[in-house]
Amino acid sequence: MITGKNFIGNKLSAKGTDTHKTFNPKLNVENSFDFHAATLEEVDEAVQLASQAFKEYRKISGKKRSEFLNAIADEILALGDELVQTYMSESGLPEGRAIGERGRTIFQLQSFANLVASENWKQNTIDEAIPNRLPIPKDDIRKTSIPLGPVVVFAASNFPLAFSTAGGDTASALASGCPVIVKSHSMHSGTGELVASAIIKAAEKTGMPNGVFSNITGSGRIVGVALVKHPKVKAVGFTGSISGGRALFDIAAKRPEPIPVFAEMGSINPVIITENSIAKKSAEIASTYAGSITMGTGQFCTNPGLILTIENENTNEFIKDLAEKATAIAPQCMLHPNIKRDFVSNGASVSSQSGVEVVAVIEEEIEANFAPTQVSTVSGTDFLTNPKMHQEVFGPFSLVVRCKNEAQLVEVIEGLEGQLTGTILAEEEDYANLSEIVDALQNRVGRIIFNGVPTGVEVCESMTHGGPYPASSDSRFTAVGVGAIKRWVRPFSFQDFPKELLPQSLI
Numbered sequence: 001m002i003t004g005k006n007f008i009g010n011k012l013s014a015k016g017t018d019t020h021k022t023f024n025p026k027l028n029v030e031n032s033f034d035f036h037a038a039t040l041e042e043v044d045e046a047v048q049l050a051s052q053a054f055k056e057y058r059k060i061s062g063k064k065r066s067e068f069l070n071a072i073a074d075e076i077l078a079l080g081d082e083l084v085q086t087y088m089s090e091s092g093l094p095e096g097r098a099i100g101e102r103g104r105t106i107f108q109l110q111s112f113a114n115l116v117a118s119e120n121w122k123q124n125t126i127d128e129a130i131p132n133r134l135p136i137p138k139d140d141i142r143k144t145s146i147p148l149g150p151v152v153v154f155a156a157s158n159f160p161l162a163f164s165t166a167g168g169d170t171a172s173a174l175a176s177g178c179p180v181i182v183k184s185h186s187m188h189s190g191t192g193e194l195v196a197s198a199i200i201k202a203a204e205k206t207g208m209p210n211g212v213f214s215n216i217t218g219s220g221r222i223v224g225v226a227l228v229k230h231p232k233v234k235a236v237g238f239t240g241s242i243s244g245g246r247a248l249f250d251i252a253a254k255r256p257e258p259i260p261v262f263a264e265m266g267s268i269n270p271v272i273i274t275e276n277s278i279a280k281k282s283a284e285i286a287s288t289y290a291g292s293i294t295m296g297t298g299q300f301c302t303n304p305g306l307i308l309t310i311e312n313e314n315t316n317e318f319i320k321d322l323a324e325k326a327t328a329i330a331p332q333c334m335l336h337p338n339i340k341r342d343f344v345s346n347g348a349s350v351s352s353q354s355g356v357e358v359v360a361v362i363e364e365e366i367e368a369n370f371a372p373t374q375v376s377t378v379s380g381t382d383f384l385t386n387p388k389m390h391q392e393v394f395g396p397f398s399l400v401v402r403c404k405n406e407a408q409l410v411e412v413i414e415g416l417e418g419q420l421t422g423t424i425l426a427e428e429e430d431y432a433n434l435s436e437i438v439d440a441l442q443n444r445v446g447r448i449i450f451n452g453v454p455t456g457v458e459v460c461e462s463m464t465h466g467g468p469y470p471a472s473s474d475s476r477f478t479a480v481g482v483g484a485i486k487r488w489v490r491p492f493s494f495q496d497f498p499k500e501l502l503p504q505s506l507i
């Protein structure tokens with residue numbers, strides 16, 4: 001049941017008078033519940049509880065934490081249709097997506113539960129003593145990984161379940177032994193509260209300390225900043241805009257004790273299509289990419305926002321076909337009127353730059369919060385000289401760049417900001433000549449997809465979902481897959497410890 005209150009540990013609390021409602025973009029009306037922004041006193045209470053809980057939670061066995069994570073998955077499923085309906089009413093996303101994303105969220109929780117059921121993930125190492133080593137004896141040194149402390153997670157607008165309250169950041173932090181305080185996303189506070197109630201139930205059922213989880217509602221600039229500044233918070237997870245992620249990163253860096261912020265931000269995900277590929281598969285690629293550009297109304301961090309081609313006799317036909325196919329797909333609802341507003345204005349900003357031609361855009365009357373898909377094109381020379389064309393247009397938008405030759409295409413790749421993904425569409429006869437493109441791309445992205453689409457991020461051990469700035473604030477880590485746990489731990493060594501005092505896994 002939605003109450004509109006914050007979870008401060010296992011207690012519902014609404015001391016503040018500021019409230020907000022979420023919005024149903026499909027019906028273009030506000031939803032009925034009032035959500036109470038947390039007061040600064042409630043923020044402090046949540047962090048103090050988390051800090052207190054950390055003392056116990058960090059020592060709870062991996063097996064018990066695994067039970068906790070599995071219990072969260074069960075409780076989320078037990079929320080049943082109320083969760084699915086709330087998700088849909090707060091995001092405009094269809095039922096299939098809600099159910100699919102819930103499945104992904106549950107799978108992520110279960111993956112981390114499996115991971116921490118054993119100690120292997122800690123990559124423990126043992127260097128035994130050599131007392132008679134010359135010229136000096138060698139000490140006994142044993143290394144493990146230990147949790148950082150309370151983590152603040154900013155829920156993402158575009159994944160109300162899988163990257164939000166019990167999403168990958170929360171699941172990985174709880175798995176590592178860190179308590180979590182979620183700054184709920186204002187666009188889906190009801191979904192957030194329901195999931196928070198499932199986490200609290202699971203914590204109580206599995207005997208976790210009060211404060212292992214809290215859910216805070218309110219403005220990012222007030223409660224979000226207060227959380228990041230709180231001296232007892234030790235790390236931050238974020239998914240959203242570059243401006244939001246960067247602001248929080250800077251605040252964390254300026255604290256008397258700076259803390260890491262793992263922010264996953266913007267990306268335009270360049271796709272390189274070789275001349276041979278267009279010559280052989282133009283129509284097929286156009287259909288596949290029309291689907292990828294418009295999938296989820298383009299509101300994915302891996303949306304293909306930039307397509308790089310080499311101009312020849314086939315290029316114009318391909319671009320026209322892609323644009324027609326993308327705009328022929330029925331427009332879909334965006335997450336929120338503000339996301340639609342930003343989509344339209346950012347799309348217009350790119351398309352108004354000198355040299356950019358809009359090839360196709362949905363121009364007929366569409367419903368209030370639905371997105372007018374757009375495909376534009378520009379020459380490589382114009383693209384290289386104007387960074388305004390490099391910005392993310394979050395939604396169903398793609399800019400096709402016509403490079404004059406491969407050297408210019410490589411120059412374009414080298415001039416891009418950091419990206420989550422790069423994609424290469426190539427034929428077998430291209431393989432011998434791809435090394436320059438692969439090298440340039442590898443230096444700019446976290447993952448290269450070959451003959452596929454960037455949308456769709458598998459949750460598995462080998463996945464890298466991150467990349468050079470601004471795709472993420474720390475390209476050494478992934479936000480998806482079990483490797484995400486590494487963000488919340490630090491290496492720790494025991495030197496010459498008696499066996500009786502060592503953790504079992506280091507003996």
Ligand code: NAP
Nearest residue numbers: 157186219220221224240241244247265266267301342394
């Ligand atoms: P956002 O505006 O960055 O907000 C994400 C979270 O950060 C919210 O909880 C927000 O608080 C908080 N926040 C934002 N700016 C802040 C600041 N200066 N100080 C403290 N907290 C701050 O992202 P969004 O709402 O998800 O979507 C807005 C835009 O972000 C989209 O249009 C899109 O361009 C981009 N986006 C990109 C991705 C991606 O993966 N590339 C994903 C989602 C969104 P409030 O609740 O107060 O707003």
